[in-house]
Amino acid sequence: MSFSSIIARKFMFSRKEVGPSRFTGYIAIIGIAIGTMAMVLSISVLNGFESRIIEKIIGFEGDIKLSGNIDFEKKIDNLNSIDQIDDYLLYKERKGLILGKENSTRMINLKSVDINKLRAFYEINLNEVIDSDLPIVIIGKTTASRLNLKTGDEIKLMSPLDQNLVWGLPRQVKCIVGGIFDVQVLDFNDRVAFISSEVGKILFTRKNNYDGVDIKIIEGSDANNVKKSIVELIPNSKVETWKELHGKLFSAMKLERIGSLIVLSLIVLVGCFNLSTTLMLTTIQKIKQFGILSALGATKKIIRDIVIRQGVFTGSIGIIVGFIVGFSAVLIQNIFGVIKLPDDIYFTSHLPMIIYVSDFLIISLVASGMVLLSSIIAARRTDLISTSNSIVLEK
Numbered sequence: 001m002s003f004s005s006i007i008a009r010k011f012m013f014s015r016k017e018v019g020p021s022r023f024t025g026y027i028a029i030i031g032i033a034i035g036t037m038a039m040v041l042s043i044s045v046l047n048g049f050e051s052r053i054i055e056k057i058i059g060f061e062g063d064i065k066l067s068g069n070i071d072f073e074k075k076i077d078n079l080n081s082i083d084q085i086d087d088y089l090l091y092k093e094r095k096g097l098i099l100g101k102e103n104s105t106r107m108i109n110l111k112s113v114d115i116n117k118l119r120a121f122y123e124i125n126l127n128e129v130i131d132s133d134l135p136i137v138i139i140g141k142t143t144a145s146r147l148n149l150k151t152g153d154e155i156k157l158m159s160p161l162d163q164n165l166v167w168g169l170p171r172q173v174k175c176i177v178g179g180i181f182d183v184q185v186l187d188f189n190d191r192v193a194f195i196s197s198e199v200g201k202i203l204f205t206r207k208n209n210y211d212g213v214d215i216k217i218i219e220g221s222d223a224n225n226v227k228k229s230i231v232e233l234i235p236n237s238k239v240e241t242w243k244e245l246h247g248k249l250f251s252a253m254k255l256e257r258i259g260s261l262i263v264l265s266l267i268v269l270v271g272c273f274n275l276s277t278t279l280m281l282t283t284i285q286k287i288k289q290f291g292i293l294s295a296l297g298a299t300k301k302i303i304r305d306i307v308i309r310q311g312v313f314t315g316s317i318g319i320i321v322g323f324i325v326g327f328s329a330v331l332i333q334n335i336f337g338v339i340k341l342p343d344d345i346y347f348t349s350h351l352p353m354i355i356y357v358s359d360f361l362i363i364s365l366v367a368s369g370m371v372l373l374s375s376i377i378a379a380r381r382t383d384l385i386s387t388s389n390s391i392v393l394e395k
Contacts, residue, residue: 032271088215098143110200
């Protein structure tokens, strides 16, 4: 341990000093600890909700979406040669109308898929699907609420863009509400309705090809690597990962994390102001000791280094305490789920909290940088000691 560190620790842990410097020192440690803890908890909550949103989006749309002007029926078998692909599902989609009770209508995106694979492929909260002689349609909870529909009700589906060749009127298909799903993320509950491939052929008369393929990859696989493999096997195709499809959403969430980090770092900044005050008061209280060090040959640089190290030691205590409390709260919440959330409003039963190594490094960098800066500012005040030293030595 260097000479400056030894002296700084002696000054820091001295029990003889009382008064304002010790009190403001405790306030500085508490302020820095609270600020660090607040950043840990805030970022962990934002990460937790982002993780849940990603799970819901991937569960509803898949990891990768393949589209473009290609012959899907001929090219689709190429996907079987990619080991990272778990499953895929062809679909057609078109804006259409749901005609409900009492002439109620709702514009919605009709997605035609293999209805038998719906529950196995998409991770959606779907109630029991009923059997019926009529074609079934799976609608979202919000759509069902707006149209006052329940499972078993008869409705009509219409595709305005696909007219009857004889009369020039849009085709209509009588269906029954076979099930109601609840995704609880974005507007999926009121934006999409699933219909069978057979109904899709009847409604979408102007479509001679599929619109795309939803692809699920094996857990742990890199979506970008799978995307490159698909592009190589199926040229002229459009391949998008879930992150690219919802880039604006996740950019907004990233800005939200940055904003929270900036705002909560102000708490640490206030603690650093107290730290600077503590170091200045300590410098004044230790004027005789600094004078003796100067007489023994200590330069201004050494004295500044002593003050800076004392500030770093004090600030480090606050940062470490903040991390311990923050990480403990995250761990307790993830194990016991102390903070509950209503299932009917949020898509989870308890407050999700996740902290990553990168977040730990960023928070450490921000807090440590502020502590170091405040220590350097306080150390500059030691320039005034040289004049005081001569007075002390003369006495």
